[in-house]
Amino acid sequence: MKSDNKILLSHGSGGxxxxxxxxxxxxxxxxxxxxxxQTDSAILELSQKNIAFTTDSYVVDPIFxxxxxxxxxxxxxxxxxxxxxxxxxxxxxxxxxxxxxxPLADLETIVKTMAEEARHxxxxxVTGDTKVVNRGKCDKIFINTAGIGMLxxxxxxxxxxxxxxxxxxxxxxxxxxxxxxxxxxxxxxxGFESLVNSDCAALNGLISEAxxxxxxxxxxRDATRGGLATVLCELAKNQKSGIWVNEKDIPVKEIVKxxxxxxxxxxxxxxxxxxxxxxxxKEAASEVIKILKSHPLGKEAVIIxxxxxxxxxxxVMQTEVGGRRVIDMLAGEMLPRIC
Amino acid sequence: MKSDNKILLSHGSGGxxxxxxxxxxxxxxxxxxxxxxQTDSAILELSQKNIAFTTDSYVVDPIFxxxxxxxxxxxxxxxxxxxxxxxxxxxxxxxxxxxxxxPLADLETIVKTMAEEARHxxxxxVTGDTKVVNRGKCDKIFINTAGIGMLxxxxxxxxxxxxxxxxxxxxxxxxxxxxxxxxxxxxxxxGFESLVNSDCAALNGLISEAxxxxxxxxxxRDATRGGLATVLCELAKNQKSGIWVNEKDIPVKEIVKxxxxxxxxxxxxxxxxxxxxxxxxKEAASEVIKILKSHPLGKEAVIIxxxxxxxxxxxVMQTEVGGRRVIDMLAGEMLPRIC
Numbered sequence: 001m002k003s004d005n006k007i008l009l010s011h012g013s014g015g016x017x018x019x020x021x022x023x024x025x026x027x028x029x030x031x032x033x034x035x036x037x038q039t040d041s042a043i044l045e046l047s048q049k050n051i052a053f054t055t056d057s058y059v060v061d062p063i064f065x066x067x068x069x070x071x072x073x074x075x076x077x078x079x080x081x082x083x084x085x086x087x088x089x090x091x092x093x094x095x096x097x098x099x100x101x102x103p104l105a106d107l108e109t110i111v112k113t114m115a116e117e118a119r120h121x122x123x124x125x126v127t128g129d130t131k132v133v134n135r136g137k138c139d140k141i142f143i144n145t146a147g148i149g150m151l152x153x154x155x156x157x158x159x160x161x162x163x164x165x166x167x168x169x170x171x172x173x174x175x176x177x178x179x180x181x182x183x184x185x186x187x188x189x190x191g192f193e194s195l196v197n198s199d200c201a202a203l204n205g206l207i208s209e210a211x212x213x214x215x216x217x218x219x220x221r222d223a224t225r226g227g228l229a230t231v232l233c234e235l236a237k238n239q240k241s242g243i244w245v246n247e248k249d250i251p252v253k254e255i256v257k258x259x260x261x262x263x264x265x266x267x268x269x270x271x272x273x274x275x276x277x278x279x280x281x282k283e284a285a286s287e288v289i290k291i292l293k294s295h296p297l298g299k300e301a302v303i304i305x306x307x308x309x310x311x312x313x314x315x316v317m318q319t320e321v322g323g324r325r326v327i328d329m330l331a332g333e334m335l336p337r338i339c
Numbered sequence: 340m341k342s343d344n345k346i347l348l349s350h351g352s353g354g355x356x357x358x359x360x361x362x363x364x365x366x367x368x369x370x371x372x373x374x375x376x377q378t379d380s381a382i383l384e385l386s387q388k389n390i391a392f393t394t395d396s397y398v399v400d401p402i403f404x405x406x407x408x409x410x411x412x413x414x415x416x417x418x419x420x421x422x423x424x425x426x427x428x429x430x431x432x433x434x435x436x437x438x439x440x441x442p443l444a445d446l447e448t449i450v451k452t453m454a455e456e457a458r459h460x461x462x463x464x465v466t467g468d469t470k471v472v473n474r475g476k477c478d479k480i481f482i483n484t485a486g487i488g489m490l491x492x493x494x495x496x497x498x499x500x501x502x503x504x505x506x507x508x509x510x511x512x513x514x515x516x517x518x519x520x521x522x523x524x525x526x527x528x529x530g531f532e533s534l535v536n537s538d539c540a541a542l543n544g545l546i547s548e549a550x551x552x553x554x555x556x557x558x559x560r561d562a563t564r565g566g567l568a569t570v571l572c573e574l575a576k577n578q579k580s581g582i583w584v585n586e587k588d589i590p591v592k593e594i595v596k597x598x599x600x601x602x603x604x605x606x607x608x609x610x611x612x613x614x615x616x617x618x619x620x621k622e623a624a625s626e627v628i629k630i631l632k633s634h635p636l637g638k639e640a641v642i643i644x645x646x647x648x649x650x651x652x653x654x655v656m657q658t659e660v661g662g663r664r665v666i667d668m669l670a671g672e673m674l675p676r677i678c
Contacts, residue, residue, distance in 0.1 A: 014564025015669025039498035041391035041424040052380035055432035055485055056468045085380040093394035095483045129395045137478040144434045146485030159378035225353025330354025
């Protein structure tokens with residue numbers, strides 16, 4: 001497969017070129033016995049019957065950016081969705097929709113990244129699909145991943161947040177908005193692309209460390225599209241709890257703050273791809289922070305607020321200038337195709 | 340949600356409009372407790388640890404055609420991939436990529452069809468994702484489904500075909516090429532759209548009936564992209580077996596034959612969306628045919644050939660005119676975006 005080659009419609013035909021692509025690209029890099037079998041479905045033997053199952057499609061534009069590419073997003077995003085549900089991510093599926101004429105070398109870069117991320121996170125890509133559409137009928141490449149994770153039996157409540165109660169602390173593992181600004185910078189060629197990296201990362205390692213503290217974590221969610229604000233608003237609404245956050249405790253990089261001011265964005269709503277919001281018991285909060293800080297992806301972990309009895313269903317932010325602001329869900333669209 | 344409304348970029352933002360869409364469309368029609376929870380991952384309790392896991396993206400053009408639409412394809416296709424692996428399909432994920440401006444009424448039609456097909460097949464759509472891309476950056480709508488099925492323990496070999504042996508009969512449950520020609524007719528406005536229906540159907544009911552005959556089925560595969568020819572070529576190659584088929588026994592509708600002649604297509608390579616190829620023991624063949632024929636989707640089930648000792652790795656067809664032809668995998672692309 002020569003690197004100057006391009007994707008042809010025949011690569012999606014199910015015929016000979018499809019087989020070559022599967023063999024020379026997907027099986028080569030994703031290599032594992034389940035995928036190599038090339039059966040219609042991957043045949044898996046799980047270690048238990050309680051699972052988490054999730055999916056996301058990735059349409060990020062541009063497909064390559066500082067700190068990652070669409071393939072890294074696709075693997076990490078689904079790993080994170082499983083992890084925040086209190087599950088250990090194990091298996092991924094992968095569906096490519098590729099525009100005719102897409103460079104095979106770019107596909108190889110993306111596939112290599114996916115393989116590396118999966119290996120690093122201890123996850124296998126066991127089944128997949130490739131469709132090719134005519135030139136102009138999609139924008140370069142879209143990737144869907146679905147994932148299966150083994151659910152820790154006593155962690156079932158975590159994705160619902162049913163156990164949260166007033167006094168619980170809200171923790172985030174680092175600065176918000178990095179991914180959003182990295183994409184904006186790459187898309188608009190703002191000239192400071194090198195100054196801000198997407199935070200795109202698989203959080204399963206970090207989260208599994210935190211889960212070791214028994215009974216400490218009452219809720220987790222990764223703050224992706226819609227940002228930190230959306231996670232907090234959903235939780236407040238679903239659990240009819242009040243949420244209070246302190247603006248000055250929410251980590252935002254200077255470059256992110258500055259870019260937001262120029263473009264009229266609010267970092268609270270910017271997408272992240274490596275940030276988890278945790279609600280933990282008051283008693284365990286400092287221990288959780290300590291554990292998070294000892295992991296490379298949690299060095300800046302910090303308490304940003306707490307669950308309150310008052311203002312049920314609402315998120316209230318203490319602003320840096322001393323006022324109070326009710327945080328609502330994102331009404332419009334700040335940055336389309338952010339992930 | 341008014342029917343003259345259109346999909347906006349904000350429907351994919353993760354914010355308020357995304358939530359409205361999820362609530363008023365997906366949760367409404369796909370309604371089940373796992374989905375209603377709207378957690379990052381669906382939390383499932385399986386009945387056993389042996390599973391099949393598969394995915395497919397659907398980019399069919401046009402999205403509505405005689406006998407189905409892209410949503411029906413997306414549900415049935417993944418159900419069929421699980422079923423031919425000897426698994427009982429249970430859970431689906433669903434990822435939409437939608438073009439800005441896509442009519443909400445069309446989305447509703449598609450989602451309704453998906454819900455109906457899933458209900459009919461006894462399958463739940465438990466987790467999903469929606470991305471919206473700017474106008475012109477995808478063609479109307481693409482859908483990915485991934486699926487989980489419970490694997491019948493003694494059926495593990497079926498998707499590999501490791502148990503096939505010379506003398507085994509090759510069965511198909513009806514005529515080939517209907518889906519391919521239905522799409523072609525709809526796409527090219529050939530004027531005979533009403534004469535040929537896509538065979539798009541969930542085959543899990545039919546297959547589970549056939550699986551009740553113990554030890555009879557040594558291989559199954561649905562003949563989708565690449566058609567019957569590709570299924571047979573893959574099996575011959577992977578198992579280093581010879582395959583012999585008799586052209587006159589392969590059911591092809593007259594309208595399909597005629598259209599193929601005009602367009603220079605070969606029905607052997609045309610896509611099907613409701614056809615399963617089975618390899619069954621010589622002894623069980625007539626019993627399997629009987630069972631298939633008693634099901635609405637198997638009325639035209641027929642033996643079309645057998646596994647042979649000679650010509651290992653090759654598919655040889657006895658032609659209607661009395662000659663022999665070696666069948667190879669599809670080299671190019673007959674009809675892009677067929678599924």
